[in-house]
Amino acid sequence: MTIHVLSDQLASQIAAGEVVERPSSVVKELVENAIDAGATAITIDVRGGGRELVQVADNGAGIAADEIETAFLRHATSKLTSADDLWAIRTLGFRGEALASIAAVSRLTVVSRAREATAGIRLVLDGGAVLARETIGAPAGTVIAVENLFYNVPARLKFLKSITTEKRLIDEFVTRYALAYPAIRFRLSHDGRVTFQTAGSGQTADVLLAAYGPDTARQLIELRPPEPAADPSTASGPAAVAVRGYVSDPALTYSARNHIQLFVNGRAIRDTRLTFAVVQAYHTLLPVGRFPLALLFIDMPPDEVDVNVHPTKIEVRFRDDGAVFGAVQRAVRAAILETAPARGLGGWPAMGQSAAGWGGFGAAADGRDLPHTQLDIPWQLRGPAPDDEGLDEAAPAAPTLPGAAETRLPLMRVIGQVGAAYIVAEGPEGLYLIDQHAAHERILYEQLLAQRRGQQVASQRLMAAATVYLSPSQAHLVEENLPLLASLGFEIEPFGPNAFRLRAVPAILGRADPAQALAAVVIDLENETAPLKSETEALVIKRVCKTAAVKAGQTLARPEMEALIAQLEACDVPHTCPHGRPTLIHLSATLLARQFGRT
Structure with a gap:
């Protein structure tokens, strides 16, 4: 050539x-x-x-x-x-x-x-x-x-x-x-x-309202930079870095970091270190795998930052990246702690219950357990159908428990509840600890899948329609997936720019907040990368079941625990929740004897 x-x-x-x-x-x-x-x-x-x-x-x-x-x-x-x-x-x-x-x-x-x-x-x-x-x-x-x-x-x-x-x-x-x-x-x-x-x-708060809606906007904390001590154009070092913007209350979290947005001198950038600084500022305040919303504007002298790094100008280099990292982390942490008394920092659920009720504890604000009468768990038993095969293709293979069949559980007798999160039961081969949230999630998942296959998903109309405000990109996701959501029991109609009216939800959601349940589904869709329609459908079903399932921290009465175990025994894949977490742990009689020095 x-x-x-x-x-x-x-x-x-x-x-x-x-x-x-x-x-x-x-x-x-x-x-x-x-x-x-x-x-x-x-x-x-x-x-x-x-x-x-x-x-x-x-x-x-x-x-x-x-x-x-x-x-x-x-x-x-x-x-x-x-x-x-x-x-x-x-x-x-x-x-x-x-x-x-x-x-x-x-x-x-x-x-x-x-x-x-x-x-x-x-x-x-x-x-x-x-x-x-x-x-x-x-x-x-x-x-x-x-x-x-x-x-x-x-x-x-x-x-x-x-x-x-x-x-x-x-x-x-x-x-x-x-x-x-x-x-x-x-x-x-x-x-x-x-x-x-x-x-x-000229008011960022007005744009926040248009972009995220009132529900999200009211959960944001404003960061105000300190008064500059000198002319910013002549300042240098850490004092020259001013951080302003908004961050979310620790009660508002997401499953990915893409809601952390950074700007340097008005330019949108990507920077993994600064994103980490924001996450670190929430240290001990967020559960594992959850991330905040942040909109941060970093103002600094132009000669302290090199923007000529990439043709798209989305990446930059700082002369003193340690100073910028520290300024971001300190500003975010200070804003969160300053608002702690008003927002009840010490009273947040230990597992990071978000505003939408995603996967956290169900304890009351004053620390008391919620009464079991508020659970509204559907206790109807469903026997296994002979033609129900491949019911949970997305879940990992269930582990084989000693003394139990590969896909069935032995009959168990309820003994009690530990930590308002785990049910203690006795079986023919020893002791069983059942995670009440994971177990109920598996039960609801199989019930909803069975209804979906029969095209008979039970839907519950709301007494008063709920309004959900979304960002423009999230609104497009809802519009794209309206047929899927309708087939799963959601009745949604447009209600102005980036707003929707929710008139019905899947019946299994019971007393869950309908608007928050839909918002949780949308966020999962936003982070989904699978191109197949079946995978998207499975994702939505899992989120609905996770939202509806009884949470850790909720006290159950003995009849409720017995009903939950009976339904779990009837499940086709009872050993894991739809996300692959184990629903129960088996402590055999032999293991107990060994631990107590009997053998």
């Missing part, structure tokens, strides 16, 4: 792959350019998840008529003049690659008028080549329409995710920057329907 220089067009398409990964990358670059141009209103219109159209309109400074073609050349920018400027970057964009990269893999139309100009310019490009240029009347600002993204790079096009996934990624980005720039009016629409908009009031 001979060595040769690539054509400009091919080189541009290759370079575009570093900057434009998917439709959300186009939205990111165009919105950042609009913010740098001083826009106070940004409108984003998307069709087909961004494959058909991404249009961003702003009222910023606009592009001068004699510079509009130059703007779409590689390495053309107005934000840098010398290499020294790289060490004090104050704008979101600076590399001069975004517009050229986007134009190289799409059909692009730009209409722009500089504020001092009397007329605007319309420029049409196809694959980076200029097709048309004309003078037209236009308002001050810029409108860029990107159509048929990746039409000339089919390899990239086929690797895009589903339309719903691309929509969700766009929603997440726009929401993130709306929170970072509350003084800018953002308006986002998908296929002609507005899904997110802000008023541009």
Whole structure:
């Protein structure tokens, strides 16, 4: 093979792959350019998840008529003049690659008028080549329409995710920057329907309400940076790092870290160390595997941070990363502890019960056990069906217990309850300790699966419809999975932008908070990566059963314990819960004799 220089067009398409990964990358670059141009209103219109159209309109400074073609050349920018400027970057964009990269893999139309100009310019490009240029009347600002993204790079096009996934990624980005720039009016629409908009009031709290809804917003704690002792532009070291924003009350947790959002000087970044600093600030306050919501803005001198690390500018390096880590950790921890008296820090459930009741204790706020009459456990026995095979394909194989059949439990006699969490029972081969939450979860799981197979999932209508507010990306998830949720007993209808009315829930949820149960299902869907519909369905069923199951910390009466054990004995896979945790531990008579020195 001979060595040769690539054509400009091919080189541009290759370079575009570093900057434009998917439709959300186009939205990111165009919105950042609009913010740098001083826009106070940004409108984003998307069709087909961004494959058909991404249009961003702003009222910023606009592009001068004699510079509009130059703007779409590689390495053309107005934000840098010398290499020294790289060490004090104050704008979101600076590399001069975004517009050229986007134009190289799409059909692009730009209409722009500089504020001092009397007329605007319309420029049409196809694959980076200029097709048309004309003078037209236009308002001050810029409108860029990107159509048929990746039409000339089919390899990239086929690797895009589903339309719903691309929509969700766009929603997440726009929401993130709306929170970072509350003084800018953002308006986002998908296929002609507005899904997110802000008023541009300058108040982050207003954007939080629009992005997360009132239920989540009221559980956030505000971080306020200390008053600066000197001019931030001349300060250095730890004192130059100011951290502000919002973090969640420890009662509000999620199963993944993706709700921790970080900004440095107004730029959205990813940083595993700073994410760890946020989690560490909640040390001993959250259960294992749960993470907070955090929206942190880190302000520091530009020369203390290097943003020229990655083409997408999502990664940065700090001159003193230890100082930034410490500032974040201290600010978050201080905010949590300052609000402890008002929020009852010492009274949180030991296992980290969240606001949605996910997997925590069911103890009352004053530490008393909840009366067993509040459990509302469905105690109807269900015998095994002869044709129920493969009932729990997702769960690991159940361990074989000594003296018991592979899939059946021996008859057991209830002795009592330990720690309001474990049932003590006697069997023919010794002692059994049953985890009441895991056991009840297995019972409900098999019952709901059996109803699902028979297309007869019992649904319970609510006396008063519950309203659930979600983020734009979560709202798309609900809309995508409405048929599945309906088949499992949920009756949901749209109720305004990113809001839904819940009129019925699966009957097994009993007295569980319906809105919190749906919110828990949505968060699990948000973190789900399995592409198969059957896996998604199993995930939802597991979450419903986990929410409905009796919790550790709830005292059970003897008839309730006996009924629970009888139902567990009737299960096809009684040894594990749907997530694979054991439901019981067997202590054989031989082991007990050995422990007491009898043998």
